[in-house]
Each structure stands twice: as C-alpha cells, then as structure tokens.
Amino acid sequence: MLTFAQFGAGRIGAIHAANLAASGQARLRYIVDVNTDAAQKLATKHGARVTNIGTALGDPEVQAVIIASSTDTHADLAIAAAKAGKAIFCEKPIDLSLKRVDACLAAVKKAKMPMFVGFNRRFDPSFAAVKARIAAGAIGNVEQVVITSRDPGLPPIGYLKVSGGQFRDMTIHDFDMARWLLGEEPAEIFAYGSCLVDPAVAKVGDTDSVMIVMKTKSGKLAHINNSRRAAYGYDQRIEVHGAKGRLLAGNQTPTTVELADGNAVSSDKPLHFFLERYAEAYRIELATFVDAVVNDKPLPVTAQDGRQAIVLAEAAAKSLRTGRSVKL
C-alpha cells in the first residue's frame, strides 16, 4: 500500500482520488486545496483528511504525492515533494516556463525522486495497443504520424488568459503523443494558427485552431490538428503509417447502437470529453505509477517527457510568430 497526499481537489483531482480509492494498492491520506470546501468534500468521500502543504509533506508515512492543483503551483510543489522524499505524480504541464521546468527537473534529479508526468493518453487502451503493435513490427518502420485532437468546446476566456496558450495547454498532449509514436525526437517544427471559433480568443492573444507539422532527424513526419470546438464531441484519433501498413485508433462511443431510418444510418457521437473518453486511461495511468513506485520499476512517462512537450510547445509558438521552421 502506497500512502498519498494529493494537492488539488478539482475536476482532475476528483478522478485521481477516486482511482486511488478503488485501486486496492494505494491509500489517500491527505487532500490539500485552497478551496477548502472542495478539499473537505473530496476528503470525506474517500476517507482522507484535509491539511496544508507542510503537514502533508512532513508526514513520513506519506510516500507519494499527486499534484493536480493549478499549473502555476506544479513546479514548486514538485520541488518541495522531491526534497521531502516523496515520489511525484504531476499533472501536465510541469510549468508554462521552460526555465522553471528545468529548475524543477534539476531539484527532482538531485533528490533522486521518481517524477511522473500525467500524459494520460499513453494509457488509453487503444493508443497503447497502437504503440504495442508498432513495437511488435506490425507496420514496419514508422514513417508518418497524424494526430487529430479536437475539444468539444471553448473553455472560458478567463481560463485561456492564464493557460499559457493553445500549444502549452492543449497541444501539449499531442506533442507527447507524437514523440511517443514517432519513437524519435522531432528535429524541426512548423505551425499555423488561427482564431476561427471566437474572436475573443484573438483578443487574449491566443489561437483556437492550429495545424502543426514536425520532422525528425531521420525524416519521419508528424501532423497535429487541433480545434477548441467540435460540434459532435471530443475527437481524438491517431494514425500511424509505416513501411508495411497503417494503424488507426478512433473515437469511442457510449453504445454500439445504430439506427437506420428514412433519413440516414446513424450511430452515437464520440464520448463527450476527456473525463469520459480517458476514464480508463486515468485509472491505468495511476495504477501504473503506483506499481512502478511500489515495485521500483522504471516510470513509463518521466519529467523529461514533460519537459520535451514544453520545448515543442515553445518552438511551435516561435514558428507561429516567425513563419519559419524552428529547429530543436
């Protein structure tokens, strides 16, 4: 049994707390959140206690932390947890600033603590199966990756103001997915971006629609398309083209029901958003972290992966500004 303190009692925190409770291998001791009502509610639900950062990190029985608080607190909490000797599960992004990411990674490294970054999509059973089949040689050498990643709707403009921009907030998952599927680091990146969903997005200096291309040193290519709006729900698909074939993983639907009537043959829209689509991925992700810490296995996603995604987001932003391919 691994004993946890969790920072953050919001939407994603609620998921992790519930998965901890159901895992059978972990125990949630503390919840810390500036919103004490939310903290108390979540703590009560899972038999945990509300406390502050100091108490949580000072308790020697706490072996690991989940950092699911607001982005600007991630790096400091990770550093403090590392210094306190806790294994770290940190939501993405580590920080919006690469400098602070690097400071965080240095501190964690110095403390020799394992740090996992929550790229939950790697644990989606369909995406994981694509990766496994690539590894098994099903399509030969990977040549091109195409990632479609579209949210059902625009977040509040207030959120966008502090999000770090679409690349850091949204594409960051796709950057990680691209690196993971390519099996190589992108060496160059180029991006176009537009504001097509809502002019208010442009007013806060962000984009809501982007298309990115990347190239690795050996010439492998990847494309990402993002939109902050998809009328039909959360669109999350990947394609990997290799020398011997193609792997696709598509959306998931609530049911398999198909209706044929006088108008069309119609089936369910995709699961609406990340809470539904990646429910299983979140469960497996946390179980994998717990298993790795308990059994001293290598982490399948590391702080370094978190850093590389930020590097790509910064480069994409630079390409958007300059109209040039940015070398990495």
Place this chain on the structure above:
Amino acid sequence: MLTFAQFGAGRIGAIHAANLAASGQARLRYIVDVNTDAAQKLATKHGARVTNIGTALGDPEVQAVIIASSTDTHADLAIAAAKAGKAIFCEKPIDLSLKRVDACLAAVKKAKMPMFVGFNRRFDPSFAAVKARIAAGAIGNVEQVVITSRDPGLPPIGYLKVSGGQFRDMTIHDFDMARWLLGEEPAEIFAYGSCLVDPAVAKVGDTDSVMIVMKTKSGKLAHINNSRRAAYGYDQRIEVHGAKGRLLAGNQTPTTVELADGNAVSSDKPLHFFLERYAEAYRIELATFVDAVVNDKPLPVTAQDGRQAIVLAEAAAKSLRTGRSVKL
C-alpha cells in the same frame, strides 16, 4: 445502505460481490457456499463473513440476498429468503422445472417480497439504449426481432449433463431479450436444433446449435440463433425492425485499433465472453436492484419474467421433439 447475504462464491458470485463492494449503497455481510475455501476467499476480499444459510437468513440486519449458487438450489433459497423477509436477487434460471418455478413464485408472492431475476443483458448500455429508443418511437411499431447469441466455446460435457439443455441454460437469456424487445408475449414458438460442434453433446441428449422462430398474437416475429462455439469470441447482437426503421446493437471490442496491411484491414475480435462483455451490465443490474429495494421502486425484471423464459424454453424443447409449432 442495503445489507446483503450472498449465496454462491463462484464466478458470477465474485462479480456480484465486487459490484456490491463498489456500489457505495450496499454492504455484503455474509457469504454462504458449500465450497468453504471459495467462500472464505471472497468474504475476506470484501470484508464479509462466511456463514451458513440459517444464520444468514436469521440475521435481522440482512435485508436482501443474492442467490448465485448452483441452479438446483435457487428455488429453495428464494423461498427461504422470502419467508425470512429478505428482498431477492436471483440468478437465472429460477429452476429447470416449471412446476418448481411456480411453487417458488407462489411462496415469494405470499411473503410479499420483491424478487428480481438476473437477466443481466437488459442492463447492457447498448441493449438498454435500443429498448429506450423503441420506447421513444425511433422505429415505430416493432415488427421483427433478430437475436444472435453465440458462445465462444463449448462448456464441459459434465456441465451440459446438469444444465437442463441448451434452451434452459443458454437460450433463456435470448428468450427474455426477445420478450423484452417485442413488447409482447410470444404466442407460438418453433425450434430446430443440431449437434454440430461436438458429437459428445448429442450423447448427453443436448444440442449445441439451434434456430428458433416465435410469433406474437399480433403477428410480430422473432428469431434467435445460438451456437455453443464462435471462433472469434462472444457474439451478442440484436436487430429490431419496425415500421419506421431498424435498430442494431453490435459487439464490443477491447480497442478501436484498425490495422491495414498487405493482407486486409483488420480490427479487434469481440470481447471474449460474458464476464468482459457484460461487466458494465452486471454493475448496473445490481445497482438497479439496490436502488429499487431501497427506494421502494418497481423491479425492472421480476420473477414472472424468469418464469416466462422457462415457459419458452420448455415450449422450444417440445417443438424440437414434435416438429410442430407450440402454442403458448
């Protein structure tokens, strides 16, 4: 919180016990099984106690029972539980003999206790959506129902000997599904059966491959095809044809991955068997029972439904013997 005693610690018992534990609305106090090792193991896992029938039914804190023991014990346990004032969740079939089913129903009725029969498939999200869309008028008046229900492999011959035959053991689920989707009782039934999978099945007087047709009083038609073997896994599909359209519900797969290579475009086989395919159905089924008992709602599946499925199974067996349509 509804307090349960459970009879049976086998495969299906393990599912129900786990769903009780996770439900948040119920508590499992006792496990009773002649296999005391299995009982102890399951009890330990879920914080319950192993006991005998008398103690379980004699405890006034026990409000409900799950009967998941061998078929020949269902009716007696249901009668005893009813007399002890417990709400009853009983696995199908209630009994292989219609006479004993009727005796059971009479005793339960006399005791005025609710009795639910575990036709889990009604709670499969896709099948439930089909039913809901029929009710909402999506396809107008139902005219024909086609049910495909095929197991991945033959059970042991020893099991078949005591199973009551393919109609009572396997088709019973499809009889219930047909009644539920037709929205009317079948008035006539006809069946062909063969032994195509293994000649050993014929030696114990059973079939392994059957095709059934049914007709309701108003002329609606239904077809069921069953096989004890499907090389690709558990094949569970329904079609409902109405005046204004058609509803289908298909198989479920572990992932959405599709591979295109030099040979074909291929995707996952269906989920292998009932434990995987109906995991969600089992969870919802039990939650529905608990909710109905706790909140005094009508049960969506009753002992009477259990009886009608047995009536159809007996009639199908008679049709198989006589080569005639059997009126109900």
Place this chain on the structure above:
Amino acid sequence: MLTFAQFGAGRIGAIHAANLAASGQARLRYIVDVNTDAAQKLATKHGARVTNIGTALGDPEVQAVIIASSTDTHADLAIAAAKAGKAIFCEKPIDLSLKRVDACLAAVKKAKMPMFVGFNRRFDPSFAAVKARIAAGAIGNVEQVVITSRDPGLPPIGYLKVSGGQFRDMTIHDFDMARWLLGEEPAEIFAYGSCLVDPAVAKVGDTDSVMIVMKTKSGKLAHINNSRRAAYGYDQRIEVHGAKGRLLAGNQTPTTVELADGNAVSSDKPLHFFLERYAEAYRIELATFVDAVVNDKPLPVTAQDGRQAIVLAEAAAKSLRTGRSVKL
C-alpha cells in the same frame, strides 16, 4: 458474338438489354413484348428489331433467348425456345406451379438445351466473395446461415394478387441463396408469416412479413427474414457461421460520406432497391451466361436450381398453413 432474342421489355428487360449491348460479346437482334411501345423503345435504343415469338425463335441466327416477360409466360417460352434450339436465360421464377416447372424442365432436358435461371444475387461481388471464401476454407465447415432480405416498400396490391405469394415472389431469391451458401439441400422447413405492413395484403391472402428456418440432413441450419417494407431502403445481408469463423456481407451505399454533427454520426442509407444494389450482379450474371454458352462451360445456375427454390417456396407455404415442419 452470341445473337439474342429477348422476351420482355419491362424494367428487368431494360437492364438485360443494356448489359447485352455493353458486353462486347453479344448482340441483341429481337425484342418481343405485348407492350409494343415499350418493345419499340428498347429496340431502338439498342439497335434491335421488334418482332413476334414465331419470328424470333424461327430465325436460325438467334442462338439464345432472354425470358424477362411476365411470370406466367416463362415456362411456355422456355419450352418453345428449347425446341427451337436456343440457349435459355430465364428470369425467376420458372413458374408458380411446380407441375409446370417440371414439364418445362423435361422439355428443356429433352431438347438438350442449356437453361439458366436468373438468381442474380449469386453474382453480387460481395455474396460471390463469401461463397468463394467458404470454398477456400476460411470458416471451416458451414454450420448456420442467416439471410436478411427486406424490400424498401410494398408493391401494388394488384401485383401481389398474381405474384404467387411472398414465398414464391420474394423469398425465392433467399431460398436459392440459402441452398447455395449451405452447400446442402434443406431437408426440413418451417415458416411463420404475418401481415404487419398493410392489412390489404391479408385480404388478398398473402403475408408481408415472414420468418423461415430450415435444416439440412447433416444438421446445418438456416434462417431467412423478409419484410415488404424497410424505411431505410433495400436491406440485403448475409451471415455464414462456420466451425472456424463467420463471414458477413452487408449493404452497399452510394457514397462513403460520414457526417458528425451535434446529433449523431450518420452515413448513407443502403442503395434503394434491386436495380441499384444488383446493377453489377446483373451485368456479371449475363456475362457469365454468355461466356458459358459461347465456350460450352457448365452453367453456374441451372433450371434445377430454379425448381428447387420453388419446391422450398411450396413447402414454406404448406408449413405456414399447417404449423408443422415440412420434410422435403
């Protein structure tokens, strides 16, 4: 080049005439139809001449005939054509009466002329591929066949009065398909039928909705479901279950377009009716006949196949009347 006379200038005659014209291996010399306007129009379109039966069959340059006139003329025309030494392509059914079918077959046999019956569905590329893959062993020994065959809408009641009933007029194609896919003759048949689409159908003594089951001597099973109405178009699907797997062939659509919007993910309805769905099948069917006659190859569908389908239709009608399995 094979020189043809064609009897019948209606809907199906127009298809055959056009396919002859485009085949490059055949020439249409005569069109005969009691509707002289239709005959003249079709003849003009394809450079043929309108004539009467005597002239058409008396012309020694005519080597083959297409019989696509009304059903009651098929048998007499086939007999006359056989006596005149012409190869015969006859639309289904040969006749509504088995006695007349037998007389026709005897005359054709005596004249030693090849006679093909137009079971066009065998030449549908998807159905033909299913048959070929069964032959190649893809699913091992065939065990069960399920045929879904539903027309988009009810024909005029006037037509139904002379159609010979749903089994002879509509199911006849499915009987042929079942025999072909089973690879064995059905030894027993049972049928339920209803009038669900329009009460006027019952008034003329017919059904509009039927379900049939069949069993071969070795125990293979087949099911057919028919309706005279499908709101979404022509529903033509087959399933073949074997010891090692399952083959399906589904409907065809005008395009591959899929729309995802706020309501659903929707795609095209199936091709509307037989002219669209089986356009390619009709083309291949006639080309196969021409090739067989020109190159003296065995016919893939014979008059005997036409007879067997009528035998099954009669037996189904008898089962419907008697409520019993009818042995063949």
Place this chain on the structure above:
Amino acid sequence: MLTFAQFGAGRIGAIHAANLAASGQARLRYIVDVNTDAAQKLATKHGARVTNIGTALGDPEVQAVIIASSTDTHADLAIAAAKAGKAIFCEKPIDLSLKRVDACLAAVKKAKMPMFVGFNRRFDPSFAAVKARIAAGAIGNVEQVVITSRDPGLPPIGYLKVSGGQFRDMTIHDFDMARWLLGEEPAEIFAYGSCLVDPAVAKVGDTDSVMIVMKTKSGKLAHINNSRRAAYGYDQRIEVHGAKGRLLAGNQTPTTVELADGNAVSSDKPLHFFLERYAEAYRIELATFVDAVVNDKPLPVTAQDGRQAIVLAEAAAKSLRTGRSVKL
C-alpha cells in the same frame, strides 16, 4: 453528339476513350499517339482512326480534344487545339512550368475556347457529396481540411526523373482538392518532405513522403499528407471540419465482406489504385465536360484551376528548400 480527337493512347487515354464510347453523347474520330501500335489498338477497339496532329485538328468535324499524352506535350497541344477552335479536355498538369502554363492560358483565352483540366477526384461521388453537403450548410463554415493521399507503390525512378517532383506530379491533385473544399485560396503554404521509401528517390532530387500545411486569408487551415507507398493500397480520404460538424469520405473496397475468425475481424483492403478507385469519377468527369460543351454550360474545372494547383506546387517546393512559409 460531340466529335472528339484524342491525343494519347496510354493508360489514361484508354479510360477516356472507353468512357467516350459508352457515353452515348460523344464520338471518338481520331487517336493520335507516337506509339502507333497503342494508337491503332485503341482506335480499332472504339471504331476510331489513327492520324496525326495536323489532320486531327484540321478536321472541321472535330469539335473537342482530349489531351492525354505525356505532360511535356500538353501545353502545345492545348494551344494548337484552341487555335483550331476545339474545346479542350486536358489531363493534369497543364505543364510543369508556370511560365508555360501562363502562355497556354493566354492563348486559350485569346481563342475563347473552353479548357477543362482533369482533376478527376472532384467527380468521385463521395468527394462530390462532401462538397455538396458543405454547400448545403451541413457543417457550417469550413475551418479545417485534412487530406490523406497515398499511392500503393513507388513509380519507376525513370518516371520520377521527368515527373516534375512529388508536388507537381502527385500532390497536385490534393492541392486542387484543398482549394475546392476550403472554398478559398490558400494564402500561405509550408512543406516538409523526406525520402523514406527508397533512397533512389533522393538521388534524383525528389521526395517520397511529404506533409504540407496551408492557411487562407480568413484563417482556414488545410493539411495534406502524401506517401508514394501504402502497403494496403490506394489511401484516399478527406476530412472537412466546420463550425457545426465534420464530414469524412473514406476509401472504397471491392466488397463488403467481413471475416471474423480466431485472429481478428477483417475486411477488404481499399481499391488498389486510381484506375479502380476513380473509375466512376473518370466517367462522370468526361460526361460533365461533354454536357458543358454541348449545352454551353460553365466548366466546373477550368484551366485557371489547373494553374492554381501548379502555383501551390511551386510554392511548396520553395518552402521545402527555404524552411519558410511561402506567401501566395
């Protein structure tokens, strides 16, 4: 009846000649090809005569020409045909050099002759349905277009040497498709390219794998991915994302057959290459041209469209060299 002379008797010429013969609205009088054997064979098949350019263009009965000869002859033939007063159907590309394209367009304009460029994919029934549904407002304002276009295998290196490069030879179709679906001209373009299929491609200065992104003035985005190799056949798919939804059009398969066995559920690979996939598109394309010329309707694809695709190909090549977004 429109009377044609056709230049070119190769693979694509054979398609056009056969479509002309079957159209019922056109007549093929002359075939011209430096390969006189091929010319004679095609002429014989369709009742045409082999001749030279002068005779063909000098015959006043010839009203239209099909230019399906090698790319380097397109512009000169189009100019000569225009001067001779013939309507022009020209295979893509008009020329590899934009300067020569412009000279050709000027001459054609001066002669006031209609000139159609063979972007056959616009006439694919599925792609045309996507365009029609966009026009009908099914997905609201178009925001992003994704085009997947992958050939089954590498052409001979000898061909690549004279092809003008992957952008002009292969992507040209996708540039046209992108413009057509965006409903706006791209204002900027960026491209990455690699040589992943065969190092011999790099030796002749070409790429075999490219990814392109484009942006219109209003901010709409488009992506194209190309490969000269797809192990599973010709991969031709489009996605259009709009404010209210998404339209997809996928690959086509020879049959609808699906096999489920112990390994997977598998279906047909896509139709192998353009001759199969776009057979219907070629037929409709030519019929549309004939109808437009005969009935004096506007051409749906013009020489100007041919020019714009070349402009995009040149800009993509420049982007590839410079690593910058190229403004148009």
